[in-house]
Each structure stands twice: as structure tokens, then as C-alpha cells.
Amino acid sequence: MTGDDWITGPSGGFEATIGRLAERIADADAVLVGAGAGLSTAAGLSYSGERFERHFADFAERFGITDMYSGGFHRFPDPETYWAWWSRQIWINRYDCPVGRPYLDLLEVVRGRDHFVLTTNVDHQFQRAGFDRERLFYTQGDYGLWQCSLPCHQNTYDNYETVAAMVEQQQDLRVPSGLLPYCPVCGRPMSMNLRADDTFVQDAGWDAAADRYAAYRRERSGGRIVYLEVGVGQNTPGIIKYPFWQAVATNPQATYAQLNLGEARVPAVLAGRSITVDADAGRALAALREALA
Numbered sequence: 001m002t003g004d005d006w007i008t009g010p011s012g013g014f015e016a017t018i019g020r021l022a023e024r025i026a027d028a029d030a031v032l033v034g035a036g037a038g039l040s041t042a043a044g045l046s047y048s049g050e051r052f053e054r055h056f057a058d059f060a061e062r063f064g065i066t067d068m069y070s071g072g073f074h075r076f077p078d079p080e081t082y083w084a085w086w087s088r089q090i091w092i093n094r095y096d097c098p099v100g101r102p103y104l105d106l107l108e109v110v111r112g113r114d115h116f117v118l119t120t121n122v123d124h125q126f127q128r129a130g131f132d133r134e135r136l137f138y139t140q141g142d143y144g145l146w147q148c149s150l151p152c153h154q155n156t157y158d159n160y161e162t163v164a165a166m167v168e169q170q171q172d173l174r175v176p177s178g179l180l181p182y183c184p185v186c187g188r189p190m191s192m193n194l195r196a197d198d199t200f201v202q203d204a205g206w207d208a209a210a211d212r213y214a215a216y217r218r219e220r221s222g223g224r225i226v227y228l229e230v231g232v233g234q235n236t237p238g239i240i241k242y243p244f245w246q247a248v249a250t251n252p253q254a255t256y257a258q259l260n261l262g263e264a265r266v267p268a269v270l271a272g273r274s275i276t277v278d279a280d281a282g283r284a285l286a287a288l289r290e291a292l293a
Contacts (some may be wrong), residue, residue, distance in 0.1 A: 007274065008265040014279060014287070021275045022291035024255045029223040030114040032216070033106065034240035038231020038260060040121050042282035043100020045093055055092050058173060059085060068093075072194075079189065080174040086192065087166035087175060093123050094143035095160065103129040105285040106230065109292060116216045120232075120239055122194055137213040139239055145193035147201040148183035156193045156203045157184075221247070225254045231281045233263060248273055259284040 012020070025031055046052070047068035056065065065071040068089055076082040103125045110117075117126060120140045127133060145156040159181070166175040181190035193201055202210075227244040234241075248256040248270055256274040258264055264278035277284045 005268050006265045007268050007271055007276070014277070017275060017277055018284065018287045018291050021257050021277065022288055024224075024257070024275065025109065025113070025226050025228075025288075026292060027224060028113070028226045028255075030116075030220045031110050031226045031228055032220070032244075033110065033115060033117045033119075034227065034229045034232055034244055035106075035117060035119040035121060035126075036230070036232035036240065037121060037235075038233065039102055039106075039119075039281050040100065040123055040125060040231070042102045042231060042280050042285075043125060045097060045100065045123060045125075055088065056085075062173060078174075079180050080177060083166055083175045083180060084170045084173050087163045087170065090143045090159065090163050091167045095163070097123075099128045100125055100282075102282040102285045103131075105282075105289040107131060108289045109285065114220075116213060118213060118240055120236055134212065137209040139195070139210075140236075141192070141194040141200065143192070143194075146181055146190040147193045147199075147203075148186060149189050149191035149199065150183070150186060151199055151201050152183060152186040152188070154201050154203055156201055156205075157190070217247070222251055223253055225251065226257055227254060228257045228259075230259045230285070232258075232260065245270065 041047075044051075048066070052067050053060065056068065056071065059065050059071065063074060063076075065074055071085060072089065074085070076085060107129050115135060117131060117136045119126060119136070119138050122138065122141050122143050124142055124144055126136055126138070144159060146159045147156050162179060162181055166179050169176055169179065182188065183190055191199070225247070227248055229240060229244055232240050244256055245267060248254040252273070254273060256266060256270055257277070258266060258274070259277045259279065259281050261278060261280045264276040266274045266276060
């Protein structure tokens, strides 16, 4: 697309733009939230910078890893080192971390309203913040789940106890061999239940959530629907961003709202039916919560 095909930046000051968005949400028949990594970054769960150095300076020094995202794809020399890395990453992003304020503010924004949440985030923040699990579809997996690496079957397994032991007992960037996880069915190594390739396990809970989301979309394809996109980048636009654009383009009563620092732009075809807020998701959601109070 050329520059003429896009609308970039908010069409007014921050407070005025938040006010317009609050009015649309207050008047909406339903709110469909699409949340990406920017929401967790705003909540303090950054994968780089000071937080990465605080928790992974030893891995950075030995292996040259520069951030948690790229570290997840690093080829470690053995399973003991692999799980030393992953247990630590799981622990600080899933278990030993607070619920981020932006998640709590978003919950207040949709509380008492007809809503559903679609997210690519895997850190369990929505569940821990108190969102209704029946109104949540986390498409890309969960740090708290393991699966067979083959996979030989479509089940997932809670990893809390083993991860806690790995974090406590790891030494010299290795976990004890006796803690390595293996599939209880075929004996192959377990892997993270994170979507990286076609081995990703979609268990019964995933399938049920996918069905609920599809039903929600069908039942609310018309009317005053606000498609509220929060912190969604360009890594996987086909999951949230493009479907939201298409839904608004075919429903003249719908509104597309985008909260995204540094990437606030929408197709020009949605002019008049879109609200963009070029701001940190935490700041935007706090202001939106206040405006709706």
C-alpha cells in the first residue's frame, strides 16, 4: 500500500481521542478485544533491556543471547541447558510476576459489557487478572503448559511443579538430568505448548475456546461492535489485525480502535470508522478506564 492508502496517528489530542473511544464503547452492543505483545510490555513484562539483563546476564555472557524472544530459538548444547533457560523464562513470565496494571484496567473497561478477548499472548495474564475464561481465546499456547514434542497425542500438561524445581535446582546454566520432562505416552522429550510450527498441540480446551470465539464472531457480525486492538504488531497480523479490519469494513456500524505506541495506522478505507491512539497501552487503558467510570 502507498501512503494514500493509510490513516496514520490519532485524529486529535490524546484526551479527545480517548473520549471518543469511550463514547463508542459505552454505546456499543459488544466489544471484541484483540491483544498482542504490546499489552504485556506495557504491563512490565519486557523481553529485553534491563529486565532481560537482570534475569539472564549469565546466558547473555555465555551464549551471546540479547533478549528473551531470540533466546527461545537458541540452539543450546544439551537438554539440561535448554530447560535451564526455558524454566527461568517460564518462571519470570508466567509464575513469579505480578498481574500487570494494564490488564486490570482493560478488565474494568469491559466489565459488565458483552465482550470477548482474542490474544496471542502466552503469559496467562488475562486469566490471572480475572477475565472470564469462557470469554477468552489464547491462540498461541501458554507458558504453563507442556506437550509431547512429536506430538504423539493432543493433550497438554501443567508444568508448575517441575519448572519450580528446575529454577531452584539449576546450577552452571543446567538443570539436573532427573528433572528433564518426557512424554508419559511415548517417552519422547516434552516441549513448550507454544505455536512455533505444525507440532503445536491444540488440546480440548483450545478447541472449545476456538469454537466459542467463532460463535461469538458469527452472532455479532452486525450492530455496534467495537473491535479494540491493543498492542498488536506485525508478527502475526493474520490472527487479529487483518480479521478485525475485514469485519469493520463489512459492517458500517462497527468501529475499529487501535492502541499501539509507534504503530498507529489503519487502512484509509476505514476512515470514519476507526480510532487510533498512538500511546503506550498502559497509559491509554488507564485513561480509558477513567473516561468510562
